[in-house]
Amino acid sequence: MASFGLKVIRGTFGVAEHVAPRLTGRAAFELFCRTPHEKSLSQGERRAIDRAADFMTEARHHRLKTRTGCVMVHEFRPEPGRASAGTVLVIHGWRSRTEYMRTLIKAYRHEGYKVVSLDLPGHGQSQGRRLTLVSAVDAARVAGEWFGPFAAIIGHSFGGAVAANAVAGSIRNIPPLAAGRLVLIAAPSSLPAIFADFSRMLNVGSRSQVAMADRVERIAGRPLHEFTGDRQLASTPLPTLVIHAPDDREVSADHARLYARAGNHVRLYWADGLGHRRILADKGVVERAVGFVAGRLEPSLQ
Template sequence: MASFGYLLFRSAFMLAEQIAPRATGRVAFELFCRTPDPDRPTKREADMLRDSAAFMDEARHHHLRTRDGWVVAHDFGPPEGRSAPAVLVVHGWRSRTEHMRTLIEALRHQGFRVIALDLPGHGRSTGRRLNLALAVAAVRAAADWFGPFSAIVGHSFGGAVAVNAVFGSIRGIAPVEAKRLVLVAAPSSMPGLFEDFGRFLGLGTRTQMALAGQVERVAGHPLESFVAADQLRELRIETLAVHAPDDKEVSFESARQFEDAGDHVRLVRVPGRGHRRIIADAAIANQIAEFAVAGF
């Protein structure tokens, strides 16, 4: 049953739409972009950060300037410290580099230099806002310093960010070069995400249109153009999609859409791994690392 506070919140948006749908759309967009307070981790998060401290100490930490602030890129060299090709790892929403530890370790074991990016409003990066344009700008900053990349590995929202960064979908931001892509439990449709968000808030048609207008204002293109499966169809980059059919946060349908983009995309089904356990599975991480080395 919905809480009283949630019902009141939805009622406020429904009322506001009748008075000022454009303003309500702007408020909804800012609410969508809001990220959790990094200074108030849950107990589980705090335990994870403590357990990952020694691992994070292995990296060099770089503060990269973007057009909207600073992001932190964690530079994990290969085990022997030799010169090595670089792979970029991008976490998802409400996540951070520490959550990607298993993947990072598998990639390093294959001899890669791993650049793990904390997206804006997450981890050690600044801000309390995140959207696709801010995330792609952060990836572009990492590419300017450490690219080109042998592969970009993205989990959840980070997978959508990876595709859009390589595609060059954000106005004013040049495409990022990468030989391969790995999309782990990644969503395909940004319009679908905003439709789900609108239903959660109880937004009406006019406010939903105003919300889409905010996306176009920030990103430079209409919301309906941000469909990663369509972008992959044009990119023709060798891509590995890894997804659990039981994922309750990002529908497996996204993975099917990636697979349908062409024979340059291969889908690996991993039943029982859900949305977050999937990035902590060593066998899956090793498979991803092997793909980053040699492709299909």
């Protein structure tokens, strides 16, 4: 966000906190849910999409209806000659799309898995300019109805939080998504912490933050403070691998530590020096993510 625009927004929220905090809270929540316009893609992002063009032609593309619109799901068959190992669901993060998950998808196909990759609402080839945890979990539900059950769900960044919430059944009126394992890469684990960071950045006051939290409870059916990864994974004892870089500047390493506190079924692997996005293309990370799903990792990580 441009520095001048950010200053204007911070000033507006600061004044509005004292005049109409509930209205300000709702406005802040909608701003939080707004997804980037396609025209805002950086040159690097456009190059990554162009490089993946041939790769995307290998998929079958399905537009599926959710409760709030339509999402695109890309179905990649296993590599020719590979024995079928099951189906995995891949979920990208905020300001991302299936093309950016290419390295992981290729590795799972090479292992014999069919890969179903979801473009979240407002991202990639899916419709809209708005994304909430509720709409994301609903999109995962629809993918599961068509292609599940899944041998594993692999999520990066926000997609990891979506995966954890989907299998835990944490959203009202959305049943838990069936999966055998979870792989969470650079994933946030605390929605309250994310909201707090967002509020500090935009100068959203305490009374307006209460209105934001009320909005979460109204659409998700649970209070904001319950949306933490340790609570969700503790209630869902699936074998889970958490991969995170200590130097991640977008999602603090504290989020990985919170996931790890859920129980002995969660294993934490530190990917030193790989930040938030480079981690997706690292050979060691990819091998570990695939090996965990395939059951090849050493006992200490099973």
